[in-house]
Amino acid sequence: MFQIPDNVSKYDNVFDVLQERGLIEQCTNPEALRDLLGREKIKFYIGFDPTADCLHVGHFxxxxxxxxxQKYGHTPVxxxxxxxxxxxDPSGRSDMRQVMTIDTIDDNCRAFKKLFERFFEFDDEWKYEGNGGVYVPGHQNREPLEGKAVSVNNAEWIRxxxxxxxxxxxxxxxxxxxMLRAECFKSRMDRNEGLSFFEFCYMTLQAYDFMVMARDFDLKAQFGGNDQWSNIIAGVNLTRKACDKEVYGMTFGLLTNSEGKKMGKTAKGALWLDENRVSPYEFFQYWxxxxxADxxxxxxxxxxxxxxxxxxLSALEGSxxxxxxxxxxxxxxxxxxGEKAAQEALEASRKVFTSGNAAAAENIPSVEMERSVFEGEGIGLAALAKELKLVGSNxxxxxxxxxxxxxxxxxxVVDRKHQVTLxxxxxxxxxxxxxxxxxxxVVLK
Known part of the structure; x- marks a missing residue:
């Protein structure tokens, strides 16, 4: 299990560390939350909807x-x-998400949990013991084991x-x-693309999550990407109204480049954290x-x-x-x-950059294509480059x-009409x- 080095920061309060790294974007009550994180070890959560069966760099x-x-003693949920x-979640969407079956959702949740186990040791004996989200008088979940994370599934109370x-x-x-003034809804309404009642319910459900966990096992904060600000605010307000509990929300900047565009896109799509989707070499090469400037x-x-x-390092110039x-x-x-895969990717990359010979490097990103595409006159290099998303146009x-x-x-190759054949x-x-x-x-099928 990965351990953050002790010299990562000179600060004793994790709030100051996150601020120093430029991670914090918005906070419901910065002074109060900083004070809380400095004097008390809290339980906090981040939610992950299983829209795929793999985590990507945005989750990272x-x-x-x-x-x-966790390094500073707080318990991740x-x-x-x-x-x-x-x-x-309709946040940041211009259209409605594809509705998934329950089986697909549950399979994706299990895949997420397996990937999270690379980074966290879980207290797997800790279980949510509420009654479908309805508070049981006198009930109190035991505290998670020190130094371990907790995983819960909101299907336990929402379904x-x-x-x-x-x-x-x-x-x-x-x-x-x-609700309609919230950015996640307002942008959709402004574009006249409408919003289904189904999606409109999402904010109430996410707020309900926060309320249930604050009420049933004393969570103090919810964190998330900056696109979750409206949903987090809704949870803070609901918890205060329904439970008379003070909780906090904090959001973090999305990973964007110097031009304001989201980072993490490759020729194959998202920069996934699974080596079966994106090889360690390709992952290394992206960074x-x-x-x-980034x-x-x-x-x-x-x-x-x-x-x-x-x-x-970032002050270095030129080559x-x-x-x-x-x-x-x-x-x-x-x-x-892992360290072994990182070292192998580093050595492979150095071979490419020092010798200029791509064939010298193993594990470079690859795609499979039908043999028939290259039979006879084959396919033009320009068309192939566009299909491989190496360029945006012919x-x-x-x-x-x-x-x-x-x-x-x-x-x-300098002939613009060059044909790639078998x-x-x-x-x-x-x-x-x-x-x-x-x-x-390019590998032939």
């Missing part, structure tokens, strides 16, 4: 936060959204809730006008290839290097900044895939080819190189 920021909190996942009772006891605490942010938010080292990117790739890959591909920006099996394949594989840094293998 939340994992980093929980590791920091990972809330798996077996109940809220049946609805789907058991009766609609009319929920609407009467919880729904009456919400003002529709106030090795970030823009110079090095400081990534080192601050995704590694546990001391801030003095973060600032030193020296590549040393910082190497360290960034190694540190993040080590956290996600015109961009043509321009790069003419400028010598593409290689096939380490041989430069003759280019060696042992049913070719290596396409774009520029100096981007490599992808």
């Amino acid at each position: 920021i939340q994992i980093i936060i929980m590791l920091y909190m 990972i809330l798996l959204g077996g109940g809220t996942g049946e609805v789907g 058991k809730a009766k609609y009319t009772e929920f609407a009467r006891e919880i729904g009456t605490q919400f003002n529709v006008n106030t 090795r290839n970030v823009n110079d 090095v400081n942010k990534c080192l601050r938010m995704l590694t546990f290097l001391p801030m003095e080292e973060v600032n030193r 020296e900044i590549n040393k910082a990117k190497e360290i960034l790739g190694y540190e993040v890959t080590k956290l996600v895939h 015109s961009e591909a043509f321009r790069m080819i003419e400028q010598g920006g593409f290689r096939i099996n380490d041989e430069k 003759e280019d394949f060696k042992d049913d594989k070719i290596i396409i190189q774009k520029g100096k840094k981007k490599f992808i293998a």
